[in-house]
Amino acid sequence: NAGVTQTPKFQVLKTGQSMTLQCAQDMNHNSMYWYRQDPGMGLRLIYYSASEGTTDKGEVPNGYNVSRLNKREFSLRLESAAPSQTSVYFCASSEVIMSGELFFGEGSRLTVL
Amino acid sequence: GQQVMQIPQYQHVQEGEDFTTYCNSSTTLSNIQWYKQRPGGHPVFLIQLVKSGEVKKQKRLTFQFGEAKKNSSLHITATQTTDVGTYFCAGRYYGGSQGNLIFGKGTKLSVKP
Numbered sequence: 001n002a003g004v005t006q007t008p009k010f011q012v013l014k015t016g017q018s019m020t021l022q023c024a025q026d027m028n029h030n031s032m033y034w035y036r037q038d039p040g041m042g043l044r045l046i047y048y049s050a051s052e053g054t055t056d057k058g059e060v061p062n063g064y065n066v067s068r069l070n071k072r073e074f075s076l077r078l079e080s081a082a083p084s085q086t087s088v089y090f091c092a093s094s095e096v097i098m099s100g101e102l103f104f105g106e107g108s109r110l111t112v113l
Numbered sequence: 114g115q116q117v118m119q120i121p122q123y124q125h126v127q128e129g130e131d132f133t134t135y136c137n138s139s140t141t142l143s144n145i146q147w148y149k150q151r152p153g154g155h156p157v158f159l160i161q162l163v164k165s166g167e168v169k170k171q172k173r174l175t176f177q178f179g180e181a182k183k184n185s186s187l188h189i190t191a192t193q194t195t196d197v198g199t200y201f202c203a204g205r206y207y208g209g210s211q212g213n214l215i216f217g218k219g220t221k222l223s224v225k226p
Contacts, residue, residue, distance in 0.1 A: 040122070042201060042218040043156065058213060059114070090155060101146065101158035102214065 006105035023091030032074035119217030134220035136202035
């Protein structure tokens with residue numbers, strides 16, 4: 001099993017450009033999440049999807065949009081990238097919301113110049 | 114907003130020494146999870162604690178959840194070089210946003226052989 005797969009692994013953008021981070025899980029999990037990790041800041045939740053067809057804002061949603069395309073896929077879009085969005089982005093999934101462990105993807109390192 | 118404070122931020126030990134990291138919350142948690150992130154890697158789930166006063170062991174790792182469910186600790190006995198990484202606690206609050214697992218900022222452990 002691949003678990004949680006994220007693409008791309010690395011990306012460099014210029015300020016104002018847009019891009020989409022893709023995430024797919026093959027564990028038949030209901031809930032999916034996008035986190036960002038910045039040095040010394042831990043992991044902060046951007047958006048989550050408790051189940052297929054629903055999405056909700058997390059702690060730091062500004063500047064991002066998400067789409068739960070189906071049960072397997074949850075994408076994160078930056079419409080107009082800013083240097084403050086330079087970070088490592090992790091997608092995660094869990095069997096159900098509010099309980100159980102999170103399974104993380106390997107991360108996507110994004111640099112905005 | 115809710116915060117989970119984790120200390121220390123860094124810990125350098127000699128191989129064979131013990132290591133402890135602590136998490137504290139000002140309000141009661143419904144449960145707490147611990148994750149390990151190797152350098153350059155992604156967070157990997159270690160354990161979840163749910164009950165007041167709970168103690169769980171995994172080989173050389175001992176996890177505790179305080180009686181008031183406001184604090185938790187991870188203790189590693191006789192560290193090895195394979196223990197290197199950042200350890201995160203992550204807590205959930207009663208009545209909190211469904212998706213939001215609040216991560217501490219992590220304790221980065223280095224082990225000198």
